[in-house]
Each structure stands twice: as structure tokens, then as C-alpha cells.
Amino acid sequence: GAGVSQSPSNKVTEKGKDVELRCDPISGHTALYWYRQSLGQGLEFLIYFQGNSAPDKSGLPSDRFSAERTGGSVSTLTIQRTQQEDSAVYLCASSSRQGASYNEQFFGPGTRLTVL
């Protein structure tokens, strides 16, 4: 079946603009994660969704970052008033649950964000 998809694959924006990044998880996966991969910080966790709720937002770096998930499927990560330090590859992953455990996370190809 289809894997995790993300759009756009590349986004170039000007400092101060808002951007929206989209993630389509694997069908039936209830858990969805956003990560950020940047040169200075490596791979870091941003937010976790279980269904439509986000019980762990601890990785969001500032209140300019927000995310939502609707219908237990598609998720959108929004960055307001972008800054140059927001430039990074934003990765989405999804997984299924087995009781209280989580199965393998499958990653999307990422969205490369460049803030000029």
C-alpha cells in the first residue's frame, strides 16, 4: 500500500511569512509524529498525535509552531512568521499501536523548508 506522503517536497519562503506543511499517514495508523532534521540540531521530535488529539507537544520550539490532525488522518504543521532558523527538513512518521505498545514508525520523504 501507499506509504507516508508529505507535501510540498520543497518550500522556499520569505522571512515573516506563514507556511503550512502537510502529512498523509499510512491508512489506519493512529499515531502520527512530526520531527525536524536540521544541520545544527540533528533529528528532533516536535509533536505526537494519537487520533486527533496531541498529548505530547513538548518538542514544538515556540508558539509560532502549531499542528492539527483531522479525521484521524491528515495532519498539517503550521509555522507562523517564519524565521531563518526554521529552515530544516520536516519529517512526518506514522505507526500503529498494539495494545499499549507502538509498532515501527514509517517516515515520509520530508518537506525541505528554506526561509530566506
Added chain:
Amino acid sequence: GDSVTQMEGPVTLSEEAFLTINCTYTATGYPSLFWYVQYPGEGLQLLLKATKADDKGSNKGFEATYRKETTSFHLEKGSVQVSDSAVYFCALSSSGNTGKLIFGQGTTLQVKP
């Protein structure tokens, strides 16, 4: 908080050489441990995992053993190939209830023919 430390790269080896990439972790409880690989131009994919102490994860000739006493999960392969050139990430998932991954910094492996 939980963290993962892995050896800095890049690591450059000749084909058929032995590979070790060191990984140590700090975590409360009993985390699951993972190695992910990112081939050039491709997305992250799970290479292997271990969910409890003394478990050995293996895949594609790679192995790693969960060592609780040394808090380590070193990646090894007996004979690397050019096609193994990639970035390798060690990661843990703590025993909380989110499944989120904490990654090491990544190690770039380049295998020369």
C-alpha cells in the same frame, strides 16, 4: 531527559571492512532501541530494533545488541558494501506512552570500492 550519543562521522571504510558505529543512551525505565538508516536521496527507514536487554536486532547483515549494563547499542557489520553508504541514526523510544523517538546525531558512512 532521555538522550542518545553516537560516534561522530564521517566514517570511511573500504569494501569488505568491518563496521562498528558506537551508540550509548541515557534513559529512565526500559527503552526500546533502534537503528534507522537514510540512504542518499531517500527517507528514513528502520534498519533494526531491540526492545529489551540482551536482545539482538539484525537485518541485512547488520547487528546490534541491547546492553543494559553499558547502556549501549553498537551497530556492527562484518563486511560492508558500497551500497551501505548512508547516514545511520541510533534512537530510543522511552517507556512512556507516546512512542516518540529520541535520535542521536547521525553517523555518515562512506564505503569505497
